[in-house]
Amino acid sequence: MSRLFWYFHFTVFYLGLWNPVAFGKSNTNDNTLGIPVLPIYCDKDGVYYANVSLGSPAQPHKMRIDISKPYSWVISGAQDIQCNKLHSGCFENDVFYPNESISGVSLSNSYEYNMNFIDNVRVNGTLFMDTMNFTDTSMLGNLSNTVQNNSMLTMTSDYLALRNISFVTTSSSTTDLGSLGLGGSIHSSVFDIDSENFQDTFFLLKTMANLNLIKSKSYSLWLGNCRRTIDTITPDADNGSVAGKLILGAVDPSLYEGEFFQFNTISYIEPSHNLSTFGYPILPMGPIYMTSQAGRRLNMTSEQYLQPALLDSSFVGSFLPANTIIQIAIQIGAIYIESLNRWVVPCSVASMGAHIDFTFDGLDIKVPLSDLLTSSKDPATNSTMHFAEGESACFLMLYSNNAMGFNVLGTSFIKNAYIAVDLDGTKVAIAQAKNTTGDSTSIVTVIPALTGGGSTTAVRTVRKISSGYIPYATLRMAKNETHLSIRPTGTVTEVPAQFTAFVNSNGMIAGNGRSFYDTSRLSTTLRSTTSQEYLSLRTVGDNSTVASTGGATSRNAAAGKRAQLYRDTQTGSSLSWNLAAWTSVLSLSLLGYLALFV
Structure with a gap:
């Protein structure tokens, strides 16, 4: 490709001589070309x-x-x-x-x-x-x-x-x-x-x-119509409805809302030979927040957090730093079952209206907490895990990224995002997906003909992606993004034993370690792990049940005490909230759920 082309490309895009977003079209007449769309379904x-x-x-x-x-x-x-x-x-x-x-x-x-x-x-x-x-x-x-x-x-x-x-x-x-x-x-x-x-x-x-x-190796993906409850996912193919759309080589602006940000893909570096690959959909992910239904928001990472995240539809759940998962667990009263390698939480948390906000240089992708929970029901025995007071337990579909060496965002995240990928230009664009619970016919997009008459009204239609150009997307460059790459590491985060529990033969969740109600112990014996293991916890002290007969209230109070205990054991680590303020809150109410549901 000639130097003249690249000079023109730089001039029109970076000096603002041509704004395809404002005019709602690219430099070719896309409306004369057919755009293939594959319906996507979701299983149980x-x-x-x-x-x-x-x-x-x-x-x-x-x-x-x-x-x-x-x-x-x-x-x-x-x-x-x-x-x-x-x-x-x-x-x-x-x-x-x-x-x-x-x-x-x-x-x-x-x-x-x-x-x-x-x-x-x-x-x-x-x-x-x-x-x-x-x-x-x-x-x-x-x-x-x-x-x-x-x-x-x-x-x-x-x-x-x-x-x-x-x-x-x-x-x-x-x-x-x-x-x-x-x-x-x-x-x-x-x-x-x-x-x-x-x-x-x-x-x-x-x-x-x-x-x-298609004009280039590109597509956009929308998965916002999969009807799901914690207990089951409606098999959409069985009832003829569509769970999403794979739009080959084009962008449909009717399938997202708010800002549509475009990023250069981050490289993956093979550890053994330092070979770089830019073909993966890897984005610069900023701080992760938890937001209550009332709008209260807490940072689960830090204000300076910026790490690569791979979008990967091979997984339903996501892989995040262990410390981030622990902070989320603190807020929702989750505990870790070491034998199952899973976090569990009362299923009722799903109805509280909270969501996790994943940020990308000022863009928030909101993921309802309910999308990150799934039933603990065992199909073989038709039984469900439960807490001591009888409340059903759900699995939290978040896993430590220790096993991967980097962050991975699965379909529980992707279904809440609209994604466009330009493989030729090594770019990924992302926006909040529009969700619908109705039939897919209500979101079918029709490409209107452009009419004359000198009107300057922008027409937002389906537009084709070309190499280096994703229609409607605004190019963003996160601070320090150029220094980011995915290079798997052996870093392991140790987790205090106070977050562990086990499951009795009758399916009741109980603790085989130190009581969650006791905050007098401010240190914990930890077991060493390797980079191939998930969270590894050692239980110490006496045996006690996780939840008492006091029901959910006592468990929530325990969550608050565990929150303080975890902070006490993390001496020297930076926290994204004010510990003094939270300590005063502890003396008044139940910290574990206060952050989420007030």
Whole structure:
């Protein structure tokens, strides 16, 4: 690309000679092009997926939307002698049978790839090429002016077929569902995941761009319509409603509200060889706050907090610093069950109207506390964990980032954000998602025709993303952002034993360590851990139940005392609140819930 182009690019964007946000359009007439939109569904476990069929005859699959990894994969049925053959009729359970397809070609020559990704997702399998069909696609804009049929692509108003798409057929993986890879290229010293060793056909977005289906390797994602309660998630595919939208190569401004901020993606640095990858959706995340229904807000980190965070739809929960999770636990009265490696909290907390605010250089993404809780019900026994007074316990879907070495924001966060990704320009834009509990037809976007008459009114329509340009997004540069990168570390945060408990055989949560009501002990014996472990707690002292017969009130008071105890054991650490003020609050009321629900 010429120097003249870059000079012009700098001039119009940075000197303000051209403002595409103000005029509501880019430098091309996007309205003459069709924009493919894939409906996204969510299952009972909160996994977001697209309906895809592979091969000829078509084998239907639910493929998880994966925004952090570039490759797609499916569960292989190659070892199933009864089904892995022509005309077997085995089209169930999201398993792919290579020999059932007459259009597929093996690419591996019997070599099995062992793919270990940065988020600890592992996939082992062989490479395969076949047809990939999206049968419930919708098209925004003018289909007649879009490439509709060639040797690689067939497209109608509700159907999209891509031929010669390559993917992995897994013999084993850490996931029980196939994945639709939307991530950028990976630079790695490991042959099996280094993108230099894979043809363009392995990259779905690159294939679409090569076919002129999209202008650049880009998409936007909205997941705001998954109807969920703590006990269950409505399986949207069963009732025909859509949980979200994957808009290929474009931005739909009707799906977000407030500011739409764009950031340069932060690099991931491979520890062993210092190789940098900018293909991951990594953003500079600032302080994390908890806000009550009444608007009271407390910092769970520090005012100067700024760390990279990977957006990763492979997980429902999120991985955050252990200290941050402890501060959140203090506010909601959560306790840690070491044997389960989980935090638990009374399920009633979900109805209190509190939310966690994740900040990105002045932009807040509000995540309701209810989206971070899930039932402790065990399907095998049909039983639910409970506290001593009988109140049901819920799991907090926040985990220590010690296991990862960096922050990860899963779909419980992503469903509350509208995200646009420009892989060519290595940029990610983010805004607060618009949420709806109604049918998806109420949010269908229509692209209006631009009319004459000299009107200067901005028309906010669906616009295509091009390399280096995300429509409607405002470029932001967080302070010290240029010094950020993800480089996994071995740092481990120790947690006082006063936050631990265990579960009795009858499902009641009880403490096998020091009583939560006793604040006289101001130090704790800790167990050393390694970077591969989650929170590790040692229990000391006597045995006592976590919750007394006094019910929720006594447990809330205990939470307040644990809050003070935790602060006493963290000598020399910086806190984001005034301890003296909180100590006076302790003498008056229940600190644990006061911060949240007053």
